[in-house]
Amino acid sequence: MKIVDMHSVTKTYGGATALDGVSLEIAERERIVILGPSGCGKTTILRLIAGFIAPDTGSISIGGELVSKKGRIIKPPEERNLGMVFQDLALWPHLSVKGNIEFGLRARGMRKAERETRVRTMLDLVGMADYADRKPAELSGGQQQRVALARALVLEPKVLLMDEPLSSLDLELNLRLRKEILRLQETLGVTLLYVTHDRDEAFDMATRVVSMRRGRIEGVKTVSSSRGETA
Ligand SMILES: Nc1ncnc2c1ncn2[C@@H]1O[C@H](COP(=O)(O)OP(=O)(O)OP(=O)(O)O)[C@@H](O)[C@H]1O
Ligand SMILES: [Mg+2]
Structure with a gap:
């Protein structure tokens, strides 16, 4: 089942486009990593899904329920689980x-x-x-x-949103915590939406890597994992 469904979402801030027609479907227990340079719109996607901001156009559903739509937050953050x-x-x-x-x-x-x-x-x-x-x-x-x-x-939570959670840590600790997050994700069966600008980290954590650039999704790659999982 699709746990998160973003459909044709745009978001502008004072005339500047932060997201330009982004669609993203996430299945239960997937690990999606959004990868892209500073300012490409990664955090904006998480804030839209969390319900802190509303999309200008398009819609967002969580667990099959419409939570945001065209300038409107239908379900507030605290009710999104x-x-x-x-x-x-x-x-x-x-x-x-x-x-x-x-x-x-x-x-x-x-x-x-x-x-x-x-x-x-x-x-x-x-x-x-x-x-x-x-x-x-x-x-x-x-x-x-x-x-x-x-x-x-x-x-x-049904979905865990993580915005560059390890980027301030040294590499050794970063690597150790990646493993811990993956272990917890598997143990608890939570769906992960994880943001980073580090390519290596992205492919280590993901079942699918979504590459972004200037407010658009440029490509999606399914990661074949050495841990024997399928995306
Ligand atoms: N509250 C805001 N007001 C005005 N512009 C904003 C606001 N939030 C984000 N932006 C702009 O929207 C664009 C996308 O920002 P966003 O925070 O999503 O980028 P990001 O990919 O998370 O970048 P970083 O890797 O630096 O965290 C940027 O150009 C940013 O300047
Ligand atoms: Mg950010």
């Missing part, structure tokens, strides 16, 4: 690791016992159980990255 990890992570500095991961569950009104269980499971999955009570400032970049991932995944 998406997980998001952005480059700057935006962890709550005053909350502990546990508090950060728990935040969205509280907002949903989940009972304490169930929150605790879910947070524990996520902490174990991302290998951060020993750091539950630390504040973000007391963690390394890679550890913060894992907390951001856990915070997004604990809400069991």
Whole structure:
């Protein structure tokens, strides 16, 4: 089933075209990576799918339901069941690791016992159980990255949006976290939409790589994975 369907979307900012007739269909459990130079419209696609901005023309459906259409946000971000990890992570500095991961569950009104269980499971999955009570400032970049991932995944999103989540990390940590994201994606069966401007990272992470240039999709490549998966 198509979990995300962007159809003929255009987006302009004050007369400048950021996206020019972009169509993108994503199947469940796919790993789509959007690759392209700075300013080509990668983040704009994620913000449109997340529901922070509306398309000028065209439409977006998630899970078969129309969520945005021609200048209108039909379903707001909080009702789209998406997980998001952005480059700057935006962890709550005053909350502990546990508090950060728990935040969205509280907002949903989940009972304490169930929150605790879910947070524990996520902490174990991302290998951060020993750091539950630390504040973000007391963690390394890679550890913060894992907390951001856990915070997004604990809400069991249908789709995980990641905007250059590893680009500020050194290569060794970047490579290690790629593996962890792939492992979590497989374990949890989440659909991944991942943005990078690094070609190597794109082909490492993707089942399909979407190349963009100046607001348009230039090409789509299916990646034959050495991990034995099919796209
Ligand atoms: N809020 C905004 N107001 C005006 N122009 C914007 C706004 N957001 C993005 N743009 C413009 O739209 C175009 C696409 O921006 P976008 O952020 O999607 O690029 P990107 O591919 O994510 O780039 P980068 O790799 O640098 O993050 C750029 O030309 C950018 O300047
Ligand atoms: Mg961007």
